[in-house]
Every structure is written in C-alpha cells, then in structure tokens.
Amino acid sequence: MKVKTFIFSICVFSFLLVAGCSSSADWNSSFVVWNGYLYEVSDEYVTETNDEIGRVTKYSDKEGTYSGNFSNKYKKGTKLYSIKGVHTDEAIAIEEEGKYRKAISNGRYGEK
Secondary structure (H helix, E strand, O other), rough: OHHHHHHHHHHHHHHHHHHHHHOOOOOOEEEEOOOOEEEEEEEEEEEEEEEEEEOOOEOOOOOOOOOOEEEEEOOOOEEEEEEEOOOOOOOOEEEOOOEEEEEEEEEEEEOO
C-alpha cells in the first residue's frame, strides 16, 4: 500500500509542478518580443514611423520560452519600427503588408 501511495504522491506532485509552470508570454494573443520586452499586437495601425529598430529573428506558434526578437504571429525577417512621437517603452510598429500595426508594451519579457 505504501508503494501505491508513494506513486500517487509523485504523480500529483508532477502534475502540480507542470501546472504551476507558466510561460511569460500570453499565447492567447499575438505578440512580438523585441529587445527584452513583450509587445502585444493591437488592432490599431499607425501612419508615421521612424527608424527600423529590428526584425523578428524567430517565429514559433508553439508555447515556450525563446530568446531574441521572436513572435507567435510574424515570420522571421518581419521588420519592426519605432513610432513617431511614441517611446519604444510604450509601443512599436510592425510592418504588415505595407501597413504598420501597433504593438503595445506589456513589460519586460519573463517578468510576469
């Protein structure tokens, strides 16, 4: 009986451990991670951008933790821009089919 209890305890502990682990990215929404910050893609478009600030270096639709400038929506090579009059701590723009979609900062990646 002790063996069954021990195995059951291990199974429960393992389940709780896995359930308690969460990704720092909200995979229920589209996002880009740039320069260590998580930006949630909005429905808003911007008309004025400044300089290109980077590109998506990795695309993945599989939940996990990645490094670099990655996205769960945009493919590798997608260009990222600063927005005229808006600090990159607040929002950035993502080039999308000739338009620039606004992505709003959700804080440092990995701190949620």
